[in-house]
Amino acid sequence: MAIPLITPLEPMKAIEPLAERGTRLLKTDNAGQSFEQRLESAINNVRELEEASNKASYDLAVGKTDDLNGVMLAATKAQIAIQMTTQITTRAVNTYREIMQMNI
Numbered sequence: 001m002a003i004p005l006i007t008p009l010e011p012m013k014a015i016e017p018l019a020e021r022g023t024r025l026l027k028t029d030n031a032g033q034s035f036e037q038r039l040e041s042a043i044n045n046v047r048e049l050e051e052a053s054n055k056a057s058y059d060l061a062v063g064k065t066d067d068l069n070g071v072m073l074a075a076t077k078a079q080i081a082i083q084m085t086t087q088i089t090t091r092a093v094n095t096y097r098e099i100m101q102m103n104i
Helices: 035-062 068-101
Strands: none
Touching (some): 035 068
């Protein structure tokens, strides 16, 4: 039995056809939230994944659980979320620097 290598963090939503979308952007559950609120929510999600990974690792270490697959899955989710956050932060800072160096 093959084990999937990539597991989505949350279920994917169906994308409506272009004809039905019209001029609107893709629907999001965060409609009406400011950029700051969305960013804070995303960072809190990464923090929660990291805490879940730490708890699962601790539980495995002290013998409260024997679910190695669950521990590895939690650790991988946290690792990927942290890497993605780091990459997005780096790209945002680099983009900001480029904008600030532009001649007006």
